Amino acid sequence: MAVTLDLQDHPARWIAAEWGRHLAQDRRRSAHTVRAYVATAHRLVAFLGQYHGKAVDAVLLAEVGPADLRAYLAARRAEGLANASAARELSAVRGFLKHVAGEAPRMKGPRVKRSVPRPVSPDDAVALAEDVADAASQPWIAARDLAVLLLLYGSGLRVGEAMALTGAVLPLGETIRVTGKRAKTRIVPLLPPVRAAIEDYLAKSPWPVERDGALFRGARGGPLSADIVRRAVRIARAGLGLGDRTTPHALRHSFATHLLGRGADLRALQELLGHASLSSTQIYTSVDAAHLMDVYRNAHPRA
Template sequence: MFSKYFTSARLRADLRAAGRAWLAHLHQEKKYSIHTCRAYGRDVTALLCAMAEIRGEPVGLQDIALLDISEWRAAFAHHARRGLAARSQARMLASLRAFLRFLERERGIENAALCLLRTPPVERPVPRALHESEIRRLFGEEALSRPADWIALRDRALFLLLYGCGLRISEALAITKAGWGTGEVLRVTGKGGRERIVPVLPVVREAVAHYLAALPMEPAPEEPIFRSRRNRPLSARSVQARMMALRRRLGLPETLTPHALRHSFATHLLQEGADLRSIQELLGHASLSTTQIYTRVDERLLAQTYAAAHPRAGRMQPAGKKRRNRTGRRNPPAAGDSSGGRRR
């Protein structure tokens, strides 16, 4: 499964074997997705190959323990000069730290110098949610082809599922016929093997039912319900291509991607008053801090929430305004009070 990683001749045989064992550990024991494991493998391989290029000789396990802070910095600078963004460097450092934790636990190899490396400062991008008018156009009648064949019904059902349930594209494409069942609720397995229960809106349920009724093939109970023309499981790349063609035909922004529908799901729930904890459960986030990024989409929502929830928000007066008595008139200054009625 991971035979394509840690294969460079710049890495000694013991390091190549340890790297593949680490990836297998992440996938089989820690239940990381195959895509996450591959990304980790690419990051660590690229960094260690840069280290070997700088040293002028292959790198092995024993070399890892002896590397100092200047060599680690040189390896990262090597990628920075080639245009590697700060976000990618931060991910590469996180991957390297995970690999060294594995080596310390399984092989007894430590490198204290790595602790001195600081993660590059990275600003998390604000999720790009669609406006409600754009959502209406996406799912309007004009979005369907004429005649509406099963491919168009499939796309509509899939996009509604992404927006109506807040699923990741991989989660939606993994839904089997047995897993769909009656379509009342979905049991979704997300990142890290975490399961969650997601309710299905009637409009989503109806769209999927129309698609399944028009589907010319009959998937087995254990097969994914979203099929290609050749009766193969639909790929994420195909979905992205279909979305690109649809948004261009409808004149929708380039930011409209399958994952943007998940962002829109969370943003619109938040704008309608849903609490962050519930949105976290629906999205399958392990940490609430991941969900809190959606509060940056519309900062006015925070002010409205504060004004509605704080017990004294309605009683606070803007600066510069004088207090009024219960009759609505300004309080007259007391005798001998030159402060104009203000308390000192």
């Protein structure tokens, strides 16, 4: 007869909570990442309780081996978890176990085919920004939306990074300091057209920008939500006949791809994008190669 144990019965639930605090305070992971990783730790604890038929504590966690992890992943796959999600889950589980015992079982994760980002052409990027602005209800909101999207395209920011900018970046110069993942800061270029768009927005905005306040404001004066930007892009891309992959984040991909196509060094591009690992930047070499093949097929008489 199977033993049914509620998560509250496991001492390890406190270990998972402590790991969450470690991720947030010591590793400076985002709130979203912390929630996802802690939820994964709780799922592992609940599974191990059923699998072994007893309460899970630090001793049991330290004894977890590859067979336990294979069984856990099999159970998660039976629930419909795809390869990419299973690989991320295994990474979180290994991090949790390493935190508990100082090391984690060695095992290969599911094979994941790495998708190539879909960049937006320069003309489409500008058209998208202008179309979003044209649909705005007020002139200052139009100026704001144009400034945000040109910033994503012209400086390679994540939409969350743009939303997190404060009045501390003023007055604007040729560069801007951005805080990215894990609270890491980097310096990115601020091209003249992008700087002009932001300054136009600031001149038209009815809301004063304070040093510690949000640079981009919502219609009621609060910080602008990334969801507002995403929704505006969804509406605009339909009108322009652009695909579903044309998102605010795709503008960041375009920034990277276009720089690489103009001869940018991978290490320099890594710094501009705020990637922790060069492997995350190297994927854009595939994007650029794909672009060159498209040009070849369209232009070469024997292609």
